Amino acid sequence: VTALNFWASWAAPCADMNEVFEELSRKFPTLQFLKIEAEAFPDVSEEYEIAAVPTFLVVKNGTITDRIEGANAPLLASTIEKHAKSISSSSASHSASSAPQADPKVALRKRLEDLVKSEHVMLFMKGTPQAPRCGFSRQTVELLGEAGVKYGSFNILADEEVRAGLKEMSDWPTYPQIYVNGELIGGLDILKEMIASGEFKKIAPPEDDINARLKSL
Template sequence: MSVTILDTVKNFVNFISDPSLAVVHFSANWADQCGQVDSVPTVILFKNGTQIDRVDGADAAQITSKVKSYSLYKGTTVTSMQKLEERLKALINKHKIMVFMKGTRDAPRCGFSRTLIQILNATGVQYDTFDILTDEEVRQGLKEYSDWPTYPQLYVKGELIGGLDIIKELQANGELDATINAN
């Protein structure tokens, strides 16, 4: 990724209109505080002239993460996006109950995944899991596909039920068994 100085509105519009990811960091070379990224309050990410995300504040890790995740799709075609969607649908429907999580049912790699597995195991229901840490394309693609930004994600019969917070709520309301055992 190269740095381009955008000194006119026309240059800016042309830059962000590109179908590839454009990351815009606003600065003013006459302002001493703009000498470091830490002092710049906003980074905006564009694709095809449309703002797709932003980072407010000096969070280099978050900026890096967002650039990497959106760069995953850089240069992808409509066909490859359709193939990813087909793959996601196949994974979601691989089992009546599917959990997309960090780690596996036998070795969860985060507390949220571990707690969800404990809840499901206590119900005695049969389910399958997919370790999103083994496949970055699925990890990022499923967030967009399901419009659910976090993991774990629980699906029943191909439908997103939600993450751990939703599952805990269903459990607390006595609705979890009915939800996961729906015909």
Template sequence: LAAGSREEKMANLVEATSQKDFEEFLAKAGKCLTVVHFHAAWAPQCGQMNEVMAELAKEHTGTTFVKLEAEAVPEVSEKYEISSVPTFLFFKAGEKVDQLDGAHAAELTKKVQRLAVSGGPAGAAEAPDLNQRLKKLINAGPCMLFMKGSPQEPRCGFSRQIVGLLKEHNIQFSSFDILSDEEVRQGLKTFSNWPTYPQLYVNGELVGGLDIVKELAESGELENTCPKAVSLEQRLKSVISQSPVMLFMKGNKEEARCGFSRQILEILNGTAVDYDTFDILQDEEVRQGLKTYSNWPTYPQLYVKGELIGGLDIVKELKESGELVSVLKGES
């Protein structure tokens, strides 16, 4: 109760219990940053993140922090396609400029600090870095599909249809869930001058969306447009070498889906070495194939320059011995 009463006295930490409240808070904030926490009473991690927000509100008095119970205000949650809690949306001048999914206190703090002082949308000052990241994603596989959801669980009808077409024509493809990364979702529209999803890329070049893929399928050109299916071994080699440091885990950087994956993320985040992740829950072929390919039966699995380092226990040992950073940099 004491914590709650402290929060109530803070003018910039408020609760929206209706769509009208939400819209009024955005309007009052004007060009200043507004952070909206979509939460649920049943999720303990949401309570923890509310405490983090309360601390941030003390430090950033010019920023408005809004708590909104996702299921209690469905009009707002549906409008912004909130599919899990906690989710944080960032607004300026009434426009959404960024998103953070999951209970990541450090990342929330970083985004608030950056957006509270920047004059423009998230990533505006980091456009060159974002463009590099988009190029890397587009070239992550010979045939890359940017979609809502995953091939196993498409999150919209257009994505479901395009996945069906690609599978029907035996086209092997990699995918990226644009709902998991707002920066990529917005940035790719501008980067490729293509405003909608799904988007299909072949060898780093945009092919188009569902309509174009349908036309190619009907004309018989789809198989020629997309590269021939590669063997599982070739695919695994390609994925392992996608980045100098690759972590195969349950979940992703933003949200680990098991305790071992969460622990290894914390260790890697503490090294300041760049790394990429692959969610083995989204790709059963990779999940099973990699166990045999590397003769390592469990996850997470960490690779450096295409070579298996090991799982959580080995990474812990490397950290304790002080060798982890040099191993990650490929120096030993």
């Protein structure tokens, strides 16, 4: 199941809804989330009959199951939650009903593993990309922006469980932390080195293949 967010930089409601969309992507990592700047990809917008921004679509097995036009955060959240629960219920049906209660440490580990895989490139930082709370996080956001990479982010200051747990799981004591395809590549200094050498572009190319990704839905 994939959630699509068609937006435009000039439309004020899109800014708020983009934040809602990103928060939902972190909350429901079992779904795929994709932001598409409508005017930058007119063919895609026409194919999906986008007449206004923001517009949100939910695509399942190549079919549009839900369409939400306008800045309706409650409806978007309930729609995404509905599909996430459907996926969870389907998975749960394969489990024994008498399964023992999950160990809290195991549950946290599973949550962290889902978070680091929630985007191809995932940044765990202090603050948000719009409002970094430390110089290292700000520099990391700037570098990723210059690289033209689509990435997700998580504010570790807002969740102590994630902040402490991720340091232990990754065996990396500081933030920011950058993950690619669920694997830790390191912090700011390593990111600088990989961008300078061209290695980062190989594992996280710029966001210029949206059409190809949509065709694979």
